[in-house]
Amino acid sequence: MAPTPVTSDVFNAIAAADRREVLDTLLAGEKAVGAIVNDLSMSQPQVSKHLRVLSEAGLVRCRVDGRRRLYRLEPAQLRPFHDWLAKYEQAWNARLDRVEDYLKELQQRGEQQ
Amino acid sequence: MTPNRHGSAVIEFPSDLEILITREFDAPIALVFDVFTKPEHVRKHFAPFEEEVTVCSIDLRVGGDYHIVMVTADGIECSFRGTYLEVEPPTRTVQTWLFEGWPDAEAVESMELTETDGVTKLTYRLTFRDQAGRDHMSKYDGLLSSFDNVEDYVAQISR
Numbered sequence: 001m002a003p004t005p006v007t008s009d010v011f012n013a014i015a016a017a018d019r020r021e022v023l024d025t026l027l028a029g030e031k032a033v034g035a036i037v038n039d040l041s042m043s044q045p046q047v048s049k050h051l052r053v054l055s056e057a058g059l060v061r062c063r064v065d066g067r068r069r070l071y072r073l074e075p076a077q078l079r080p081f082h083d084w085l086a087k088y089e090q091a092w093n094a095r096l097d098r099v100e101d102y103l104k105e106l107q108q109r110g111e112q113q
Numbered sequence: 114m115t116p117n118r119h120g121s122a123v124i125e126f127p128s129d130l131e132i133l134i135t136r137e138f139d140a141p142i143a144l145v146f147d148v149f150t151k152p153e154h155v156r157k158h159f160a161p162f163e164e165e166v167t168v169c170s171i172d173l174r175v176g177g178d179y180h181i182v183m184v185t186a187d188g189i190e191c192s193f194r195g196t197y198l199e200v201e202p203p204t205r206t207v208q209t210w211l212f213e214g215w216p217d218a219e220a221v222e223s224m225e226l227t228e229t230d231g232v233t234k235l236t237y238r239l240t241f242r243d244q245a246g247r248d249h250m251s252k253y254d255g256l257l258s259s260f261d262n263v264e265d266y267v268a269q270i271s272r
Contacts, residue, residue, distance in 0.1 A: 085124075095159070107140060
């Protein structure tokens with residue numbers, strides 16, 4: 001399979017912790033906006049704003065059921081981003097963990113002198 | 114033995130063009146500054162995994178250049194270079210950043226350090242000049258790893 005390019009919209013949509021929480025709560029299944037607001041410590045306008053961004057990035061899909069708008073996860077869009085982020089995060093953590101170990105080593109050496 | 118802070122780097126994306134990484138170290142600010150700016154130290158930690166650092170030259174003054182090359186286990190050379198724009202020991206450096214694999218991705222990186230009660234906080238910021246540069250970061254160009262469980266990976270990114 002050819003590598004899937006990730007649009008910057010997906011990248012930005014997922015980069016905010018609040019929006020990741022919105023995605024997380026949709027894991028359990030399709031939910032109305034009110035139910036998402038109940039699940040999270042966010043106001044309805046905040047949740048609506050996040051849903052709009054997520055929707056534009058193709059990460060959630062909305063359908064209308066009577067007076068309710070129901071949102072569900074479109075996880076296929078997330079995979080390339082997640083793979084990239086995991087790799088990037090892993091590399092930075094590995095490097096900075098190495099810095100920490102090295103700093104400890106230098107400090108111990110300093111104390112011994 | 115003090116517990117370590119492994120895995121505690123926080124990665125954020127404050128805008129379309131920026132990547133922000135923060136991490137704390139249990140060490141005085143002057144030592145942390147040296148470890149990030151002196152070639153004999155940078156050599157020891159620049160490579161995150163099993164890469165070998167083959168070039169590490171740093172001319173730490175405004176207008177001075179740095180050049181760091183690491184070679185991955187499968188022989189791929191990754192070369193980073195740039196010029197210092199600001200040098201203020203032990204709190205701050207700002208430098209241009211160019212990865213030779215992405216010649217159109219010009220960026221500026223900055224490192225800021227602050228010390229509180231013996232703990233030094235690193236704030237690292239990479240700012241691309243334009244979207245074309247930043248898009249390199251978010252384009253996935255590796256092999257797609259297999260995944261079957263939607264919950265697992267969404268839970269991971271939602272930590």
